Amino acid sequence: MNNGPASLALRAGLAIILAITVVAVRSPALAQGNTPKALAVIPPNKDTDLKFYSGNGPPQEGVAALEYMMSDADLVLWVAGNQFFAMDEVVGAFRKVHPGVTVGLITLPPGLLLSAIEGGGWVYDGKEYRGTPDVYASVNLGHLKKLKAAGLMNSYEVYMHNELQIMVAKGNPKAITGIDDLVRANVRTSMPNPVSEGIMQFYARKVLERHGLWPAIANGQECASCQTTERNWFTAVHHRETPERIRDDKSDAGIVWKTEGMEALRHGAQIETVELPAADSLRDEVSYAVGALQNSRHQENAESYLAFLRSDAAQDAYAQFGFVKARPEELVLKPID
Numbered sequence: 001m002n003n004g005p006a007s008l009a010l011r012a013g014l015a016i017i018l019a020i021t022v023v024a025v026r027s028p029a030l031a032q033g034n035t036p037k038a039l040a041v042i043p044p045n046k047d048t049d050l051k052f053y054s055g056n057g058p059p060q061e062g063v064a065a066l067e068y069m070m071s072d073a074d075l076v077l078w079v080a081g082n083q084f085f086a087m088d089e090v091v092g093a094f095r096k097v098h099p100g101v102t103v104g105l106i107t108l109p110p111g112l113l114l115s116a117i118e119g120g121g122w123v124y125d126g127k128e129y130r131g132t133p134d135v136y137a138s139v140n141l142g143h144l145k146k147l148k149a150a151g152l153m154n155s156y157e158v159y160m161h162n163e164l165q166i167m168v169a170k171g172n173p174k175a176i177t178g179i180d181d182l183v184r185a186n187v188r189t190s191m192p193n194p195v196s197e198g199i200m201q202f203y204a205r206k207v208l209e210r211h212g213l214w215p216a217i218a219n220g221q222e223c224a225s226c227q228t229t230e231r232n233w234f235t236a237v238h239h240r241e242t243p244e245r246i247r248d249d250k251s252d253a254g255i256v257w258k259t260e261g262m263e264a265l266r267h268g269a270q271i272e273t274v275e276l277p278a279a280d281s282l283r284d285e286v287s288y289a290v291g292a293l294q295n296s297r298h299q300e301n302a303e304s305y306l307a308f309l310r311s312d313a314a315q316d317a318y319a320q321f322g323f324v325k326a327r328p329e330e331l332v333l334k335p336i337d
Contacts, residue, residue, distance in 0.1 A: 040116035042124040043236045054102040069104020070131040075301040076104040078113045078133040085263045086321040110138035111196030134302040137290035139198035148336040156291040159309045161324035163283035166274040183216045190245045190254035192238035193224035204255045259322040
């Protein structure tokens, strides 16, 4: 064999080409010819949004859960965070049908989950966790269409519904009755951020814009964990922050999902909710969409989970927390257009 300089240079060049090819195959961003995105950052103190279910006991949470789900899980679910309070019941019902299947779960804003899929994983508590889910669910089909465009998802199903309400302090001391009251001079608001929270990206912003209130709320800013005006705060994860801000007298009102108001009341929060007319609650429009990723490491279990969501056991598990069941024709896998 020729081991001269030219031969060594040729072999080195071939090795580099091979390495680039392998990375491109493994990285969705590179495979699509795009610049890879950075790992997404999980906000601090979100341990209860990170779970790993194995055995019959309670799930592990936080860093330990992240480590296990990236290495040992038989199924990894990343779903819109406003389902966090229902998922122990939902995953438990799934594991009764599929005993022995270990499940990793992340419940965070769907836009943030999408960023993590695009970037290939997370940073949490200063450490990197690389990996993507088998199943991704959002509060709007728009996020899944982005995955379709990236060649990462082909089909979806709608598996439940929800609606918007306004959360206020117990007794409604500011006498808030509707959307227009949210910009009164004596009302401080806690709103889902427009960067990563699907409730704002796809639903609440549309309502606020229709009422002509968006400029007064956002003040030209699109940010998270930020004060846009002296009276409005955009949250990082609204379904946990808004009841806390109302409790701490930092906010008077905020747009939330109906199910989140119910969950806060179950835990004794000193809040109540204001129902909205259909035009503002969007109860006839809000749909949760779910699909399996094409590059799923556990394709068979992902398909089993999607089938499970169509069952009475899954629909009943969600319904007990206030979610509205999907119609039979919605619980059918269909192509993402």
